[in-house]
Amino acid sequence: MSSLTGKPVSFWIDSTATTQYPALPNDIAVDVAIVGAGIIGITAAVRLKQAGKTVALIESKHLSTGASGHTTAKITSLHSLIYADLIKDLGEEKARLYAESNEAGIAQVVEWIEQEQIDCDFSRQNAYTFAESTENVDKVEAEAKAAISLGLPASFVKDTTLPFPIAGAVKFENQAQFHVRKYLLHLAKKIPGEGSYIFENTQVRGVENGTPCTIETDRGTLSAQEVILASNLPMLDRGLFFAKSYPKRSYIVGASIARDRAPEGMFIGTGENYRSIRTTPYNGDVLLLIGGEGHKVGEETQTEENYRKLEDYARDRFGIDTCDYRWSSQDMVSFDNLPYIGNLTPADNHVYVATGMSLWGMSKGTMAGMLLSDLILGIENPWAELYDSLRATPFVSQTSIKENMDVAIRWVGDRVKGLNKDLSDVAKGEGKLVTVDGDKVAAYRDESGTLHTVSALCTHLNCIVNWNSAEKSWDCPCHGGRFSCDGKVLNGPPLADLEKVDLS
CATH class of the missing domain: 3.50.50.60 (FAD/NAD(P)-binding domain)
Known part of the structure; x- marks a missing residue:
């Protein structure tokens, strides 16, 4: 591979x-x-x-x-497909408040950039939620109608600057992007x-x-x-905000591309395997950013495959040979x-x-x-x-019940993981869960062959962590805590590092 x-x-x-x-x-x-x-x-x-x-x-x-x-640093009130659902679930008045508040957020960013003359690669861009197949085009059309009814700068289009055909897209005009840092x-x-x-x-x-x-x-x-x-x-x-939301991890690759081959605008796909697409200035040309492959934190362990899928997409759709950057992001998703x-x-x-x-x-x-x-x-x-x-209200939603049941199942079921007792099975650059004298241990062997062993119990609420192969981290599938390969806290909610385990 x-x-x-x-x-x-x-x-x-x-x-x-x-x-x-x-x-x-x-x-x-x-x-x-x-x-x-x-x-x-x-x-x-x-x-x-x-x-x-x-x-x-x-x-x-x-x-x-x-x-x-x-x-991905898109400054936009286009949030995939949300407005039709907000109108249905919360009513038009609250959906309009959501739209207006996000437009106000954009206006504040633009105001400060102009007032302070901030050099941050800011540019006005149109934003799109697109459907490649006819399977999701009805949802896209419904989203466009909902957004228009709320006064947003929306329309339904069938043509974009993407180098492949689409079935349809919601287009928001006059959105923006920047270098966030x-x-x-x-x-x-x-x-x-x-x-x-x-x-x-x-x-x-x-x-x-x-x-x-x-x-x-x-x-x-x-x-x-x-x-x-x-x-x-x-x-x-x-x-209890860890029980009112769930942590989602997603992946981004960045590849240099000539300006005349780069799409204009910011894009987000629809469906389970959606892709996020935008560009930013880079070494005289532009850096094409492609994101996707999102999943709940800790649910996937062979995370290199997520990057490979994004690399394949960049190669197939944009003719990219190699990527210049790759990284992952994490955010909390609320139940409503x-x-x-x-x-x-x-x-x-x-x-x-x-x-x-x-x-x-x-x-x-x-x-x-x-x-x-x-x-x-x-x-x-x-x-x-x-x-x-x-x-x-989030506590009684179908999503909240599913996610919190998943936490309970993992808290109990993950106790049977890591029954392997042979530390010699841990290869260089690899992490594994093992059981030593009845205790769950997270074992990582670095490239020099040195073994790093820490407790596999997340210091937040004692869920069992999983190995994240691409990020070389220990991730908690319950509430999104992440730790480095040697147990240092990378993401909350845990405050304490994983406890060191001496197996000498």
Whole structure:
């Protein structure tokens, strides 16, 4: 089997400098502490500072290297096929609020880019949801009609600049794309100073609601009148957001292509094996980005095949020989397709959360930062009720029942995995689950032959992790926690690393 091509890192991160903000010193006090320095956290921080608040933006690693740094970076209110379903499930009024709030998110991004003259490869583009076969064309036509009825810049078309025929597509005019990390790093420069801060390499361990709130980190303690949790999935379980959504992982490859061979616009397919397509400036030509092969975190282990399928698609449809980049992304999908934005719990009246962007974080994330800043400033916002984080309906949906039953089944059933006791079966570059003296062990042998052994129990709620072969990581299929091959936390909700196991 051929080896994967492309540098295994997000293009957005690889093409920008690593930020060097300090870690948190002890005993800092601000008006608002924001946990998570992606598009939600940075948007909220900038708006709150502009309103006169002092803020502290806290990031466990480096700015915008989490979900925001691994996106496809489409700034659009076209979210695959959603508006027809929203009208059917929630009614036209709420569907229109969803459309208007996402259009407002786009407008905020454009306003800041123009005001700040941000060099971030911004361009206006049309966006398309396309059906290649007649099987899904009725859904596409229904989506176009629904979007038009809500006042969105939509139409149904049968021709695009893609180098292959389609049966039909929803077209949204005057949408946009950008280099997300160039944009966010520029905005972040507006935050420090005048009593406001950015702290990197600082992991939040706990938050206590109060007046003020207390934020415990691995570096020290910080106090704030209000706290925003914007870390993809909150690290605090008391809001139960890990049970109101599920983690989805998807894959992207990037390949250099001549401008005259590249499609114009941004595209998302329909059906189970959909593809996401866009381009971005790259070395005098453009980088063609193709995404897809999404699955729930931890459900697939031989993840190299997902990259291979995307490479094959690039080769077959666009004549690409090799890829320059490959990376994966992770987001939380809410059970009703709406983000959760508001208080963490009814008792946490000074702690706010934004999660469940459901793979469309550029418009939704910006909108979430706008809404959170309004909530903290006491400004009435027409979207607050629609996205209320405390709404109960997701718990009774068919999707929520299925996903939470799946978690329960895995928690019990995965205990029988990894019965192999022979560590010699673990090849170089491979990870396997083994059982040693009745304990589940996650064993990885690096390319030099050294064996790394850690507990296979996720430190969130003790589910059994699975090996992710393409990312060389241990992934939890229950709530999306991910760990490096030697057990270090990569994605929440777990806060603690996998426990080391000494087999000497």
